[in-house]
Amino acid sequence: MKLALKDLKCVRGGRTVFEGLSLNVRDGTGVELTGPNGSGKSSLLRMLAGFIPAAAGHIHLEGGDNDVSLGEQCHYVGHLNGVKRALSVQENLAFWTEYLGGGEIESALSAFDLENLSHIPAGLLSAGQARRLGLARLALVHRPVWLLDEPSVSLDKGSRKFLSTAIASHIKAGGIVIAATHAPLGVKFAQSLKLGTGGRS
Amino acid sequence: MTQAEGTFNRLANPTRFMGLASTILPWLTCLTALLLLTGLYLAFFVAPEDYQQGHTVKIMFIHVPFAWLAMMGYSVITIASIGSLIWRHPMADVAAKTAAPIGACFTLLALVTGSLWGKPMWGTYWVWDARLTSVLLLFFLYLGLMALWQAIEEPSRAGRAAAILAIVGSVNIPIIKFSVDWWNTLHQPASVAKLDGPSIHSSILTPLLIMAAAFTCLFFVMHLMAMRTEVLRRRVQALQLTHVDAAGVTQGARA
C-alpha cells in the first residue's frame, strides 16, 4: 500500500496555503508534519480526509480499497474529540463500533487506559481523559491511514505513552500515520515534512 | 475544449468581464433611457384611461414590469447559482450575489405598487389575493438569501450556501405558488376585478411591453454595475490579504 500525494495545492479564504506538494508514504511508515501556525498542517490533514477539496493535484491510496473513498479508510483526529458528554465512555465507543463497523471495545479501553472509567459519563472526564477517549477510536476500528492533528494536546506524560505505543504498533502492523505536531510524539517517523517553507524539506 | 466552453470560460474570467461590462454599459444605459422615455410617454399621454379605474390604471404600467422582474430576478439567481455550484465559476457567484438585492427591490416595489393600486380598486391596501401572497413569500425568499450572504463571512462559502438555498427556493416556488392558489380559492368567496380580461387593447399592450423591456434593461444595467462593484470589492480584499501576508513574512524574518 502507498499513499501518493501529487502536486497538491491548497487555497483557503482566497490565499494559497501551499502548492506543489508531493509526497509518497509507504505502508508501515509515518510522516511527521511540522511548521509554524497557519502553514497548512491542519489543512493538509483535512484535505487527505476529504473535507477540503484540493485546488490542484491528486491524492491516491495505491493498494487501498477502491470501492470506498479515501476518507473512509482514514481515521481523522482533529482538535475536537468527538465525544458525547451525555453518554458514558462505554456508550461512546459502542456507538462508534456500530456506526463505523468496528472491533472490540475492551481492547480499545485498555489501549488508552480507560477500563476504570468505562461507566463514567464522558461529561465528567478531565480534558486528558476525554482526549484519550477520542483517541481510543484509533484502536477500536481498524483503518489503514491515521491522520492525527496535534494528537498529544492536553495529554500528560503518562498518557502520551499510550498514544506513542498505539502509533508505533499501527506503523509496525503496516499502517500509515501522518501526524501534525509541535511536541515530539516519542515515535520514530520515517519522514518529516516541514510546511511553510515552500512546501517541502 | 469546445467552442462554447471556451466562450463560457472567457466570460467567467473577471478581467474579461470587466472589459465587456464597460463596453456594454453605456449602450445599455442609453437604450434603457430611450425605452423608458418612450414607454412613459405612451403610458401617460397615449394610452386611454380605463372606463372603470380612471387614472389609477396607469400604475399597471410600472406594476406589471416590477412583478415580472421580481420573478426574472429570482430566475437569474437560480441560473447563476447552478453555474456556481456545478462549474464553480467565480463570476456566477458574483452574479447571484448582486442580483439578490436588485430582485428584492423590484419585488418590494411590485408589492408596494400593487397595494397602492389595490386601494382604489379593492378599497383596501392589502388583500390576501393569491398573487400578492405568493409575491410576498417570494420577497421573504429574497430576504433569506440576502441574510445568508451577510451572515457568512467567507465569500466562497457564502456563495455556495446561498446557491444551495436559491436552488431549494426555486424548486419550492412552484409548490408555494400552487398551494397559495389552492388556499386562496378555498377562502376567497368572489374574485375581485381582474386585469387580464379576454384581450388587452394594443394601445395599452404596446406601452406595457415597452415599459417591461425598459425595466428589464434597467435591471441588467444595475446588475452589471453591481457585479462590477463586487469584482472591484473582491480585488481590494485580495490586495489587502497580500499586504497582510507580506507583513507576516517581514515580521517572521525579523523574529
Added chain:
Amino acid sequence: MKAFTSLVARDLRLAWREGGAISTALGFYLVVVAILPLGLGPDLNLLARIAPGILWVALLLAALLSVDRIFHNDHEDGTLEIIALGPLPLELVAAAKATAHWISIGIPLTLAAPILALLLNLPANAFWVLVLTMATGTPAISFLGALGAALTLGLGRGGLLLALLILPLYAPVLIFGVAAMNAVITGPSPFLSSYLILCAITLATIVLAPIASAAALRLNLN
C-alpha cells in the same frame, strides 16, 4: 443500514438523556396556543373556527425552536467530522438526523396537539384528522428544518436566520395541513385531495431535502 439505525438510535438516546429540547418544545407549544385566545378573545365559536390554523402555526414555531440544534451539537464537539468519515453518505446522515428529530420532537408535538385542541374547542370529529395531518406533515418540517440547520451551521444568530430561511418554505405544509382539517370540519372541498397533496409534499421533501442538506454539510466541513 446498521449505521443509519445506530445514528438514529444514538440521537434518540441523546435527546432522551439531555431532555431539554422535548420539554421546551412542548412547553412552547402550550404557551403559544394558550396565549392566542388572550389576544383573540374567549369566544369559543371563533376559537373553534380558527383552531386548525392556530394549532398548526404554533406547531411550526415550536418545531422551529429545536431544528437549529439538529447538527449544532455534533458540529461543536467534532462528532460530525467523524460521522462524515463513516460508511454512511452525508445525504443519509442528514436523513438519519432529521428522522431522529421527527421521532423525538415531531411525534410528541403531534400527540400533544389533541390535548391543546380541547382548549380551543376543536369540533370532536376533527381530532383524528388533526393527529393524522400532523403526523403526515411533521416529517416535512423536520427534514426542511435539517436543511436550514445545515445551512446556518456554525453561524452566530443561526436560529433567527434559520427562521427567516425556512418559514417561507413551510407555507405549503401549513396550507395543506390546515386545508385538510377544514375540509373535514366545514367542507365543502374533499378531505382526500388536500391530504394527498400534503402526503406528496412530505414525500418529496424527505427525498430532496437531504440532498441539499448534504451539500450544505459538505460546505461546513470545508
